[in-house]
Amino acid sequence: xxxxxxxxxxxxxxxxxxxxxxxxxxxxxxxxxxxxxxxxxxxxxxxxxxxxxxxxxxxxxxxxxxxxxxxxxxxxxxxxxxxxxxxxxxxxxxxxxxxxxxxxxxxxxxxxxxxxxxxxxxxxxxxxxxxxxxxxxxxxxxxxxxxxxxxxxxxxxxxxxxxxxxxxxxxxxxxxxxxxxxxxxxxxxxxxxxxxxxxxxxxxxxxxxxxxxxxxxxxxxxxxxxxxxxxxxxxxxxx
Ligand code: V0D
Numbered sequence: 001x002x003x004x005x006x007x008x009x010x011x012x013x014x015x016x017x018x019x020x021x022x023x024x025x026x027x028x029x030x031x032x033x034x035x036x037x038x039x040x041x042x043x044x045x046x047x048x049x050x051x052x053x054x055x056x057x058x059x060x061x062x063x064x065x066x067x068x069x070x071x072x073x074x075x076x077x078x079x080x081x082x083x084x085x086x087x088x089x090x091x092x093x094x095x096x097x098x099x100x101x102x103x104x105x106x107x108x109x110x111x112x113x114x115x116x117x118x119x120x121x122x123x124x125x126x127x128x129x130x131x132x133x134x135x136x137x138x139x140x141x142x143x144x145x146x147x148x149x150x151x152x153x154x155x156x157x158x159x160x161x162x163x164x165x166x167x168x169x170x171x172x173x174x175x176x177x178x179x180x181x182x183x184x185x186x187x188x189x190x191x192x193x194x195x196x197x198x199x200x201x202x203x204x205x206x207x208x209x210x211x212x213x214x215x216x217x218x219x220x221x222x223x224x225x226x227x228x229x230x231x232x233x234x235x236x237x238x239x
Contacts, residue, residue, distance in 0.1 A: 003227050004053070006053060012057065013057035024038065044089070058132050063138070083116055100120050101134070144174075147174050
């Protein structure tokens with residue numbers, strides 16, 4: 001295991017697929033929502049730890065575009081968790097200089113969630129510490145299709161010559177246009193899949209997969225992932 005060293009390269013952007021809440025709850029005979037609730041505590045710890053070591057961007061996969069197919073009660077519980085988090089934690093985001101942003105099809109969320117999100121984004125817009133990007137109703141293929149649609153429209157309107165389309169022009173149409181690509185992608189709960197998360201953006205990211213379930217993923221786990229990233233940077237020189 002590689003120890004984290006604050007004097008070595010810090011991943012500037014960490015993205016996390018927070019998997020394993022359901023399994024964590026099942027193993028304890030608890031309702032699924034308890035897994036999500038404890039997982040939300042892990043999000044807070046990840047925020048603290050990223051702040052502590054100087055990460056600039058943390059992107060979390062909170063709710064995928066596929067998650068709408070889950071039982072209605074669970075979707076409701078997740079939206080309740082989102083509302084609760086925003087209501088209870090916006091003041092702490094402000095206090096800790098964290099800027100909140102979202103990616104995904106936010107217009108598909110319940111109107112009340114959209115309003116609360118808008119308020120928290122606005123209230124933290126002036127912060128210049130860690131940026132927390134929450135992926136909500138997010139799917140990477142949808143994002144890529146949407147980007148293509150808007151580029152086709154520009155071409156049709158004579159604003160873009162297809163011959164001039166390049167990677168930077170394409171990336172500028174993605175939800176993540178304002179953020180650097182993730183340096184490190186963490187997936188908890190041991191699955192070796194990318195699951196429609198940031199497909200374009202993780203082209204060169206280091207991938208850290210751990211069997212630890214998301215509700216059990218705490219400060220030491222994040223430091224281990226950052227330490228492993230540093231070890232790989234040293235070996236491969238970041239190419
Ligand atoms: C459930 C595990 C934090 C994954 C973590 C659906 C799924 C707990 C947030 C959150 C969720 C953080 C900051 C913020 C707004 C929300 C969150 C959802 C689910 C929404 F500004 N955890 N979390 N949002 N889960």
